[in-house]
Amino acid sequence: MKRLHCEASAIIDATPEVVYGIISNYLDTEKGHPAILPPKNFKSLVIEEGGQGLGTVFSVTASMGGSEQKMRMRVNKTEPGRLLVETDLDRPLVTTFRSEPYEDGQRTRFTITTDWEAHAGLMGVFEALMAPSIMRRVYNEELQNLNKLVSTGIVINQR
Known part of the structure; x- marks a missing residue:
């Protein structure tokens, strides 16, 4: 099977610690990770275990390119302030969130x-042609x- 890759980056106007605090918090729908998820693409987020960083297990329905897929993810690696890795429990898919200091760490x-x-x-074939650009958007x-x-x-x- 072919390995696929999608990546997007931006400069965020906050320190890496603040960004990590948001990304690692799956419980707060207004100030945590759920608050940044586009509602048209991610629905029915349910926390199954934990909710803050390492060990969190959640399910979510992802809707991209006209198809929906239920996913069960586990946060299985963290480096507080820098890195959070989610692994799909049902298929070989890994999403990594990386924070790197920018402009003396202020951004x-x-x-x-x-x-x-x-x-x-x-x-x-269609997945390889379309999925990376859809996911990047x-x-x-x-x-x-x-x-x-x-x-x-x-x-x-940050906890």
């Missing part, structure tokens, strides 16, 4: 990366939402 270069195996056959919207969220002046405590 953050934030990158969302997803790597996965394409489906077999003709479906996999969704990730760019998440990055815009993250910048809007930090511009409100909220502060998320």
Whole structure:
């Protein structure tokens, strides 16, 4: 099977610690990770275990390119202030959220990366042609939402 990759980055107007605090918080629908998810693309987020950083398990319905897929994800690696990795529990898909200090650490270069195996056959051909660009648009919207969220002046405590 072919490995696929999608990546999007932006400069976020907050420190890496603040950005990580938002991304690692799956419980707060107004100031945490759920607040940056585009509602047309992510529905029915349910926390199954944890809710803050490492060990969090959640399910979500992802809608992209006209199809919906239920996903069960686990946060299986973190480096507080820098890195959070979600792994799909049902298929080989990994999404990484990376925060890097920018402009003396007052801002953050934030990158969302997803790597996965394409489906077999003709479906996999279409997936390879379309999915990365569709996902990149969704990730760019998440990055815009993250910048809007930090511009409100909220502060998320890192745990």
